[in-house]
Amino acid sequence: MIGRLNHVAIAVKDLASASRLYRDTLGAKVSAPLDQPDHGVTVVFVELPNTKIELLHPLGEGSPIAKFLERNADGGMHHVCYEVEDILAARDKLKADGARVLGDGNPKIGAHGKPVLFLHPKDFSGTLIELEQV
Numbered sequence: 184m185i186g187r188l189n190h191v192a193i194a195v196k197d198l199a200s201a202s203r204l205y206r207d208t209l210g211a212k213v214s215a216p217l218d219q220p221d222h223g224v225t226v227v228f229v230e231l232p233n234t235k236i237e238l239l240h241p242l243g244e245g246s247p248i249a250k251f252l253e254r255n256a257d258g259g260m261h262h263v264c265y266e267v268e269d270i271l272a273a274r275d276k277l278k279a280d281g282a283r284v285l286g287d288g289n290p291k292i293g294a295h296g297k298p299v300l301f302l303h304p305k306d307f308s309g310t311l312i313e314l315e316q317v
Contacts, residue, residue, distance in 0.1 A: 184273055186266035189295075189315050190228070190235040194251045194261045198227060198240035201258075205229045205236070216240075219294050224248050226294045237264070237294070262301070262311035270298045270316035282306045290316070 195201040198216060206213040212230040219226055223246035229236035239261055241249035251261060267273040270290050278284060283303035290298035293315055302312040 184267060184276065185314070186268065186317065188234050189264040189266050189313075189317075190237045191263050192237040192239050192261040192313070193258060194239045194248050194255065195258045196240075196252055196256070198225060198238060201238050202227050205238075211236075217294060218242055221291055222247075222293070228294075262313050264299075264313035264315050266317045267314045268317060270300060270314055273314055274300055277302065 285301040293299035
């Protein structure tokens with residue numbers, strides 16, 4: 184069902200500093216910040232030859248990343264994103280198999296302009312999973 188790894192998301196307390204680290208120290212191509220108000224985050228994508236790193240920073244009141252940073256003051260890995268061809272079919276199969284889909288269970292549009300869903304970390308060895316339709 185899952186396809187390739189789309190990205191690994193890292194919550195950061197200082198987006199500009201983290202962007203400089205990847206761009207200037209590691210020599211990666213780094214995108215401009217992109218606000219995602221529906222998700223309560225500002226994102227920056229670090230492009231790698233085989234995948235991406237998504238840097239996440241809180242945006243607005245009630246941001247899930249702000250809550251994550253309260254528990255993890257230095258930041259850290261937030262989620263991994265896998266590609267799926269049909270997000271609704273993937274959701275239905277996962278739910279039938281007992282996995283919990285976060286939110287209302289309906290896809291939202293993610294930072295790449297494609298439908299995304301999140302799966303409960305307790306169902307996946309403590310890892311928050313994002314599915315993105317390709």
